[in-house]
Amino acid sequence: MILAVICLAQLVVLLDNTILNLAIPSLTRDLGASTADIQWMINAYALVLSGLLLTAGSLSDRYGRKKSLLVGLALFGIGSAVAAFSQTSEQLIAARAGMGIGGALLMTTTLAVIMQVFEGDELPKAIGLWGAVSSLGFAGGPLVGGVLLDHFWWGSIFLINLPVVVIGGLAVTKLVPESKNPQGKRPDLIGAVLSTIGMIGVVYAIISGPEHGWSSGGVLIAGAVGLAALAAFVRWELHVPFPMLDMGFFRNRRFNGAVAGGLLVAFGMAGSLFLLTQHLQLVLGYEPLEAGLRMAPLALMIVALNVVGVGAKVLKKIGAANTIAGGMTLLAIGLGLVSVLGDRSHGYGGMLLGLLLMGSGIALAMPAMANAIMSSIPPAKAGVGAGVQGTITEFGGGLGVAILGAVLSSRFAALLPAAVGAGAAGSQHEALEAAETAELREQVKDAFASGVSTSQLIGALAVFAGGLLAGFLLHRAARDEATASAPPTAEPPATEPPTAEAPTAEAPTAEAPAAEAPADGTPTAETSKTSA
Known part of the structure; x- marks a missing residue:
């Protein structure tokens, strides 16, 4: 309940x-x-x-x-x-x-x-x-x-x-x-103000960049203020007695791998949904409700796989590293299939398989990423951990929409017929209004479809590379944790006669945690606290 x-x-x-x-x-x-x-x-x-x-x-x-x-x-x-x-x-x-x-x-x-x-x-x-x-x-x-x-x-x-x-x-x-x-601990008010200003500035620059131009004054000022505030936030958190965000988290390789994976999962998911809505409405010509219904298989696949517990079973069996890498690979393949098979010649049937694969990939990668982040942070700081996870999702999603949107706009402007005019490159709607003949309107539609397809392919490559990176970081972290928690090996026999001196109380001993971390990278509560 x-x-x-x-x-x-x-x-x-x-x-x-x-x-x-x-x-x-x-x-x-x-x-x-x-x-x-x-x-x-x-x-x-x-x-x-x-x-x-x-x-x-x-x-x-x-x-x-x-x-x-x-x-x-x-x-x-x-x-x-x-x-x-x-x-x-x-x-x-x-x-x-x-x-x-x-x-x-x-x-x-x-x-x-x-x-x-x-x-x-x-x-x-x-x-x-x-x-x-x-x-x-x-x-x-x-x-x-x-x-x-x-x-x-x-x-x-x-x-x-x-x-x-x-x-x-x-x-x-x-x-x-x-x-x-x-x-x-008492609240970190200065850290709260700096993090808020920093995130709002950076996210505003990401959101506004494609609309107003990355070199426009407002975007540059917002981005600069945001980055400066985030830099001040990091510096403050390193020295304040009771930090809002413990920077020691970033010395944990599992945490860093999960953060990298989270950014790229959000990048791929938000960017692909942004492109899909335009693909269905502006390329295939569906009304908003029709487009929403045709995106339903993506959402239903995500829900179905997690309701029956597939994501949790896969995570337990193959570990966080392989689950995130595999899920993001499926997401990349699905996005690539949508790009190749979802054009106007194939229609919706060509993209359905891609949507199902995308849903399968998100269902595996997203919960595994959230679990990896939260298990890297002490339970007492679960709220801060959830804040990190949510910030990653929002930031990565904004970045995905901004970058893939910029690729779409650039490709569309490059392929737009000269007779339409460069001033109409801002949107397909403006370009269609500027096109005076049926032939020009078809060329505008083809240019926009090509821009969407190119953006989806680039997004697929970025998600695939991100999956490999996140998987590598998490696998290395799991290996290091397993090595650190392994029992000490027996010393080989001494080649010289032992001296009469007995080991002192200060002799170092291997200190193993109460519960050994599984080799698959899925941490126990005790190893989570130790690593964090």
Whole structure:
């Protein structure tokens, strides 16, 4: 029951990452929103969410994870209600920012509670289901949004959150036990401010770069401020007595391998979903609801494999390194098949196999990555660990959309017919309006389809390389842990007669932990604490 409540809260948070995109035409018509307004409606939520994840995780450890869940649900519900009945663009932007605060508390606390409630073989299964729901939130946004907008007004995409908030709040109050860091260290306020400014600046630059140009003043200033704040954050955390984020985590090879894998899983998943929505609507010509329905096999495969426990079984059998590498390889192959077989000549049938393979890969890699990160961090700091995991997901996802989007735009502009004009290279819609003949319009469509295909192939190569890198780092970490925990080998017989001197009490002895780390890289609780 606790896991069901946690997953429901996680689902609504992630649905709001993608659901608003489909409502853009309605918002433009009903609120008179400009292009800049629309961008801020979409980005306000992602920016606040990304910027506050580390701070939210630290606060939940300090003051209690159950309290953080309840506060997060309340803020998310209030923000949703205000957003649904907003009368101006400014009201909706402010409401989305408020939802981002609640979302940051929910994203970090849900995983932290799972780490406290489950243990042993049940923990990977629980994280697998949590990961499945997280993936469903990303992939299900277009489908849920399409259904609601097909029958109701745009405010319905926010009102649907309210029953979840009420039910979730009652269930959390009744079922979820309170837990917090027993050491009760005081909050790191300066670290919280620096990390928030840094993440918001960097994520804003990533989001705005493709739209305004990477060399534009606003993007460069935001990126520079963000990087400077993050550098100051690292320096501060290294010297402050009670750091929000213990930099010692980054001396753990398993933690670093999981972070690298997490970045690239998020890169591939968010980037591929970004391209898939455009592929289905702008290349194959489906309406939003039709496109959402055709993406359903991806989400269903993720959920099905984790509900029956395939991800947890594979993780236990072959270890985190091989599971993440194998999952990301499947994701890369699926994305490549979508690129090759999903063109207008093959239609949707050609891309279905690719979607199923992508779902299988995400179902394996994402829970294994989350488990690897969280098992590298002491349980008392589970909130901070969840903040790291959420930050990686948001940052990697933004990077995937930005880089693959830039590749798409560059390829489209290069292949656009000269008769259309370079000024129409900003979008396929503008280029089609500028095309005066049917032949030119077909050339525009072919250019855009080629841009999408090229971006998907590059994304597939990046995900495959990332899988190999993450697998290598995790495998090396598991090998080092196994070597460190192995019992000492017997000394060979001495070639000289032993002296009468007996070993002193200070003679070094091999100190093995209580539970030996498995060779597959799946850590026990004791080795997790030792390595961290």
